[in-house]
Amino acid sequence: MDNLYTELKKYGRVKVDEPLAKHTTFKIGGPAKYFVIVEDASTLAELLKFLDGEGEKYVMLGGGSNVLVSDEGFEGVVIKVKGNSIKVKDGVIEADAGCTTVQVAQESIKAGLTGFEWGVGVPGTIGGAVRGNAGAMGGDMKDAVEKVEIYRDGEILELTSGDCGFGYRDSCFKYNGGVILRVWLKLEKGENRDLQKQAINNIQYRNQTQPQGHASSGCTFKNVEITEDVDFKIDIPQDFLEKGIVSAGWLIDQCKLKGYKHGNAQVSEKHGNFIVNLGGATANDVLSIIDHVKGEVYNTCGVNLQEEIQII
Ligand SMILES: Cc1cc2nc3c(=O)[nH]c(=O)nc-3n(C[C@H](O)[C@H](O)[C@H](O)COP(=O)(O)OP(=O)(O)OC[C@H]3O[C@@H](n4cnc5c(N)ncnc54)[C@H](O)[C@@H]3O)c2cc1C
Numbered sequence: 490m491d492n493l494y495t496e497l498k499k500y501g502r503v504k505v506d507e508p509l510a511k512h513t514t515f516k517i518g519g520p521a522k523y524f525v526i527v528e529d530a531s532t533l534a535e536l537l538k539f540l541d542g543e544g545e546k547y548v549m550l551g552g553g554s555n556v557l558v559s560d561e562g563f564e565g566v567v568i569k570v571k572g573n574s575i576k577v578k579d580g581v582i583e584a585d586a587g588c589t590t591v592q593v594a595q596e597s598i599k600a601g602l603t604g605f606e607w608g609v610g611v612p613g614t615i616g617g618a619v620r621g622n623a624g625a626m627g628g629d630m631k632d633a634v635e636k637v638e639i640y641r642d643g644e645i646l647e648l649t650s651g652d653c654g655f656g657y658r659d660s661c662f663k664y665n666g667g668v669i670l671r672v673w674l675k676l677e678k679g680e681n682r683d684l685q686k687q688a689i690n691n692i693q694y695r696n697q698t699q700p701q702g703h704a705s706s707g708c709t710f711k712n713v714e715i716t717e718d719v720d721f722k723i724d725i726p727q728d729f730l731e732k733g734i735v736s737a738g739w740l741i742d743q744c745k746l747k748g749y750k751h752g753n754a755q756v757s758e759k760h761g762n763f764i765v766n767l768g769g770a771t772a773n774d775v776l777s778i779i780d781h782v783k784g785e786v787y788n789t790c791g792v793n794l795q796e797e798i799q800i801i
Contacts, residue, residue, distance in 0.1 A: 493523065493545065497566065500536040501527040509558045512550060512569060514612060516704040517772050518558025518801075521567035528571050530585045530638070530670040537640045537668055540566060548801055549668055552589065552613030555621055555706055558801045560772045570616060577602075580676055581635060586616025586669045590623065593674070598688055603679025605633050609688040610695045612707070616669040620662045621797070622655045626691050631655035635675035641667040657734075658711050658797055700757040703765035709779065710737040710762055710794040722791035737786075737794055738762035744785040751777040776800075 497503045503525050509518030527533045540547050546565030550556070572587030577600045584593050593615050594608030607628040611618060619637055622630045634650040639662075646667075654661030662669065713719060713735045721735075723743060729735045741747070741761030749756045750767075752774030757763035764778050783794050 493543075493566075496539065496543075497523055497525050497536075500532050500539070501525050507567070509550075509553070509562055509567065512567075513553035513556055513558055513706070514704060515553075515557060515706045515770075515775070516766055517560075517770060517775065518553075518556075519560045519562025519772075521563045521565075523566045524569060525566060526569045526571060528587070529574065530572065530587075533568070533570060533586070533668070534640050534645055534670055536568065538643060541643055549616075551587065551617030554612035555617060555623075555797070556799050556801050557706060557772055557775055563801060570614060572614070580678065582674045582676065584615050584672050584674075586614060586619075586672060588615050589613065590615050590618045593672075594688070597674070597676055598684045601679055601684070602676035603684055604628065604676040605674060606684055606687045607691055608633075610691050615672050619653070619669050619672055620660055621658055621799075622653075622660050623658070626694070629655075633674045633676065635673040637669050637673070638671040639667040639669050641665070645670070657714060698760060700759045700763050700765055703757075703767060705757070705763050705765045706798045708737065708762045708797050709764050710741075710782075711797045712737050713740065713792055713794070720791050722789065735792075736762070740786050740790050740792060740794070741782055744782075744789045746782055746785060749778065749781065751781070754778055756782065 494503060506520040507524035508520050510516050527536055548563055548567055550567050550569045570587035572585030574585045575588055575593060575596050576583045577596060580602060582597055590608045590611045590613055594605050597605040607626040611623050611625055619630050636647055636649050639646050639648060715733050725735055738761040746756050747761050748758045753767045753770035754774035755765050755767055757765045764775055786792055786794050
């Protein structure tokens with residue numbers, strides 16, 4: 490094995506030519522030249538400093554639940570972040586970025602804290618959730634985050650929620666880089682029984698509305714915020730107008746695209762914004778569907794859909 494392999498082993502388990510399809514919820518993606526599994530935030534920071542110092546190319550992977558990895562894979566280091574450290578004190582939850590969002594939500598409920606019950610249904614890590622300002626059932630990370638610790642350009646920084654540039658499924662990390670190392674959530678005291686009930690309702694709602702039994706990466710496109718720049722060619726229902734946002738799934742449905750297939754990928758018949766892997770789909774199958782859907786939605790509805798999933 491080469492020098493880089495030996496160096497990487499100081500930070501965690503290392504695999505070479507690891508198929509990324511094994512690490513994405515889409516079950517799609519070619520090999521990572523190096524795949525390092527890092528188990529805690531401090532080791533992650535050390536690894537990032539090392540890679541930057543050496544000028545090595547790397548990409549972060551949390552739960553792999555919001556990515557489409559190319560069939561060629563990644564010709565560099567893929568860092569898979571895991572974590573177990575969750576501490577609860579005075580209404581604040583501190584978690585390593587690699588903890589799953591579900592774990593953090595369950596701990597918040599156990600501690601009788603409210604404001605993060607929606608997290609019980611969101612796959613992936615809390616670090617990935619911060620980067621994408623993940624949300625569900627009317628809540629999002631913006632409202633729960635107190636501060637985050639990040640690594641950027643050799644430095645470890647603390648950013649408040651206000652510094653994170655959160656917008657709808659958006660944050661400054663998408664533009665300025667930065668790896669989230671630790672997350673602090675500030676929550677309110679709640680009634681434990683109500684919280685459990687709310688969490689169960691959230692999961693039941695998801696099971697009813699989202700496709701079951703096929704691999705996917707969740708919602709492919711962002712919902713469309715109603716602004717002066719968007720000139721809809723179709724009538725928009727009142728409830729979307731009132732909320733100021735139009736469901737991308739509804740727009741896709743207006744174009745009769747549910748069930749549309751390319752290769753082994755398909756627009757879900759249950760939820761127009763999900764693309765599902767019917768078994769053996771390639772990234773190119775999914776990209777063809779994305780192109781087709783964007784074209785049809787633009788022609789029929791006058792809207793340019795934006796991908797929510799991150800393409801690696
Ligand atoms: C069935 C299903 C349902 C879903 N439902 C929802 C939902 O209700 N709401 C919602 O918002 N999303 C939903 N998603 C999408 C996804 O779960 C979220 O976006 C999730 O927060 C992504 O986290 P992750 O750890 O899997 O990120 P990954 O997919 O691993 O990574 C996403 C991006 O973040 C980067 N990244 C990962 N970790 C870090 C880090 N520590 N620091 C900096 N960058 C990082 C990656 O490089 C990549 O660009 C769903 C997905 C699926 C499959």
